[in-house]
Amino acid sequence: MKIYIPPQVTRLLLFLVLFIAIFTVIKRLLTPENFGELGHYRPGSLADNAAYEPNYAGDETCIMCHPDVFESKGMDLHGDISCETCHDAGFRHSESMDATDIHIPAGREFCGICHSQNAGRSANYVFQVDLKGHNTGKNCTDCHNPHQPWDLKE
Amino acid sequence: MGPKGIDNSRRKFIRNTALAAGGALTAFLTQPAKALVIAAGKPADPGTPWYGIGIDIDKCIGCGRCARACKIENDVPDEPFYFRSWVEQYTIKNDGEVVIEAPNGGVGGFTQSVPDEEIFKSFFVPKMCNQCYKSPCEQVCPVGATYLSPEGAVLVDKDHCIGCRYCIQACPYGCRYIHPEKKVVDKCNLCYHRITKGMQPACFEVCPTGARIFGDLNDREGELVAFIREHNCQVLKPHLNTGSKLFYNSLSSEVK
Numbered sequence: 265m266k267i268y269i270p271p272q273v274t275r276l277l278l279f280l281v282l283f284i285a286i287f288t289v290i291k292r293l294l295t296p297e298n299f300g301e302l303g304h305y306r307p308g309s310l311a312d313n314a315a316y317e318p319n320y321a322g323d324e325t326c327i328m329c330h331p332d333v334f335e336s337k338g339m340d341l342h343g344d345i346s347c348e349t350c351h352d353a354g355f356r357h358s359e360s361m362d363a364t365d366i367h368i369p370a371g372r373e374f375c376g377i378c379h380s381q382n383a384g385r386s387a388n389y390v391f392q393v394d395l396k397g398h399n400t401g402k403n404c405t406d407c408h409n410p411h412q413p414w415d416l417k418e
Numbered sequence: 419m420g421p422k423g424i425d426n427s428r429r430k431f432i433r434n435t436a437l438a439a440g441g442a443l444t445a446f447l448t449q450p451a452k453a454l455v456i457a458a459g460k461p462a463d464p465g466t467p468w469y470g471i472g473i474d475i476d477k478c479i480g481c482g483r484c485a486r487a488c489k490i491e492n493d494v495p496d497e498p499f500y501f502r503s504w505v506e507q508y509t510i511k512n513d514g515e516v517v518i519e520a521p522n523g524g525v526g527g528f529t530q531s532v533p534d535e536e537i538f539k540s541f542f543v544p545k546m547c548n549q550c551y552k553s554p555c556e557q558v559c560p561v562g563a564t565y566l567s568p569e570g571a572v573l574v575d576k577d578h579c580i581g582c583r584y585c586i587q588a589c590p591y592g593c594r595y596i597h598p599e600k601k602v603v604d605k606c607n608l609c610y611h612r613i614t615k616g617m618q619p620a621c622f623e624v625c626p627t628g629a630r631i632f633g634d635l636n637d638r639e640g641e642l643v644a645f646i647r648e649h650n651c652q653v654l655k656p657h658l659n660t661g662s663k664l665f666y667n668s669l670s671s672e673v674k
Contacts, residue, residue: 304562313611315611382528
């Protein structure tokens, strides 16, 4: 018995097969190698993400050249604060040892980032100063040693 | 089938419906208690690290050094609206109005805009990628360019991303943006380049008050697990069941 397949069905099937074949080829070409080995992603991407160089060097790096500053800082309230909290990223400076590669903050506004009065700040965690009333016109560092803020200069 | 048969099946139908409704209600009621347990998640191998984040809102002073450090560390564009990590100030006024501010994401610190006498309470909420372990952003990516690393960090494969912005729409925490130069999506990767070298992510490193705690959820004796155990921690939007691994202490209900 011969089954009659209409020509339009044959043509449709042919197109379908062609479509699937082209789709498979394109998908193969666009999917990265090893894709899906560890999960639904390219495993090499883990290494790509990890390869980026850090800019923040960490206190362990700072202490290698500046043990004196580190020690004086440790004696006062700023002791628990990382050097790079105020001085910004120090990796480049640790390589070049160039003073221009590290940020030396200055000005009342900078100290005010933490120490200005704000209702959102808990008095338990930061000492707040009324910047509009406290020794206006002077720089904070005129009187305070930033590494030992309670050690006032004469 | 007589009328009796019809009555029987109706009774059965009503009973089953009531059971299902009761079950759904019980599940719904127990959900909030379960949310944190679900969120903590469990990786396949408890021997490997499974990183999470703790943020103590009580300790945050809103200096925004974390937001600044993140931009410097990860080459995030300086212009506002590109952030991997940022800080918001919530101020609840005496009349109940909630004012939410984040000038430049808190990078330059905050200046209080509401007069003291009008404030009922005010607090800072640092925000960043929640590193969800059932992340919506990962689920919608059509090409598999965003994924959960074995350490529990949600990463982006920059070479494979097609920039379709699906994930930006999907993230309920608004933690993603298209990098204006690279033209691919960018987000907090928990400083993957640092944590794989044994360092802390930059924002944790610079926090002056120790409000941010980075740690391994698998380490039961670790600092982060102790923080979650000892404080009344919550995740953001627990009803979305994203499996967030960012735990906030003292999270007010006003925070969205």
